[in-house]
Amino acid sequence: MTERNETGEPLDDPDTPRGRGGASAVIPAGSPGSGRPGLDRRRILGAAVEFIDVNGLSALTMRRLGAHLGVEAMALYRYVPGRESLLDGVVETVIDELYGDPDVHIEPTHGWEDYLQRLAHGVRRIALAHPEVFPLVATRPPSAPWIRPPLRSLRWVESFLTALTTHGFSSEGAVAAYRAYSSFLLGHLLLEVSQKGVKISPLDEPETPVRADADVQQYPLVVELEPLLSLDESAAEFEESLENLVDRLQLVRRESRQPRRD
């Protein structure tokens, strides 16, 4: 009984040229050498990611994606069960880019702190590279309760838990760390990405002061602190919060190594 994998689609065997790696999973076509080959699940998902990056999520329809691929919408249904699982595939495709990131290795050769740092920065690069896709990464219902955004794959969970348990964390400690880490990444990156989206969606208007016509006086502190509030300190905040989280996990690790008995 071949049930369903994480996203509900049939999983093609990986008979594509690039074996497992290559950060450039988005644009290129199927077999190397031919110009516009036949359709292909990978090609469709790549085109969908590209389409969302350029036109925004709300612009993605089966018909338009078909047109983008030079094909009628109905042709897509041979490779994808429907729009919903197309979106699941988009999320999977984007997260899979992490495997091609040379700065994120699975084995933590420089300690678990270094591993958490590199992994976090890798996820952040992906979020910033696909700001229109990231809300999808954040909100698509996971297939299991412990597959948490934004690291939505068994493979990354395994990698994470391995890194920590092989570096002095107890099982409980590693799981607690996984939870705290997911929560931090999700919150920070979703905010950073949405902040980025706001800045460009209005026209080039260099400034849009507060005054909502009427109640300027109603929110004096917001008005006064607007210059501070408008600063984009996302990068610094990310580093700082990440550092702080790692420090906190160091305590978790120490406590979990010697479970005190009363």
Add this chain to the structure above:
Amino acid sequence: MTERNETGEPLDDPDTPRGRGGASAVIPAGSPGSGRPGLDRRRILGAAVEFIDVNGLSALTMRRLGAHLGVEAMALYRYVPGRESLLDGVVETVIDELYGDPDVHIEPTHGWEDYLQRLAHGVRRIALAHPEVFPLVATRPPSAPWIRPPLRSLRWVESFLTALTTHGFSSEGAVAAYRAYSSFLLGHLLLEVSQKGVKISPLDEPETPVRADADVQQYPLVVELEPLLSLDESAAEFEESLENLVDRLQLVRRESRQPRRD
């Protein structure tokens, strides 16, 4: 020039019976005494929230919402510019419930730590009360970069900043605290809510073990730690992380009171 408010709709004057408060903004109708009064922006938004709570976000269409209100879809356009701003209104409606929450007061009479605690728990109650709406709260593009989810209103930002600056925080410290606080709430609550959604979406199946048919052996740690991973410790995690955040902000506060000059 009456431009647009935060959500882009014309804002009706509040000529509705309940003056500003009342946590029960969802179900009740317009004027008290009459059974099914005329339409009304508030009534429409309340019905939309209720509809999403019951049927899920994807089920909400203008036509179905109209039917739910005993009216043709086209009648809604007299009160709401379109579907997109209906969703903005839904988000606003849900967040406004915070004002009716007796456990969340604006003035922090028991210190800023207590204020942050009560506010956080209030937001959490809302997220858990409207799990299908919360992803919308999390991802709708804010109207300004410093209106951050999940506290998406000028009023709450003002309240937050007031509480902190009147309790020893510098401007910079208060703004930094606002950022860290938003990020924590967003990440944790979005994960908690989506986790909750997963648990009920499949049928009553009490257990859905890992085995994705093939690669059971590929993720041995996930398999081994599945019992731990499956535990729902959201509530405890929330308390702990919140406590930790408050502690961290205590340091920010102390540092920011005496800006050292070198």
Add this chain to the structure above:
DNA sequence: ACCTGAACACCGTTCAAGT
């Protein structure tokens, strides 16, 4: 003043038909 009917352009999805 408030709601409706009919209409338009566009969706996702199906299925028999083409090549």
Add this chain to the structure above:
DNA sequence: ACCTGAACACCGTTCAAGT
């Protein structure tokens, strides 16, 4: 084997028309 055309049910939204 792979794609298309036509069709179906359903969308959001507009606008003239009803009451």
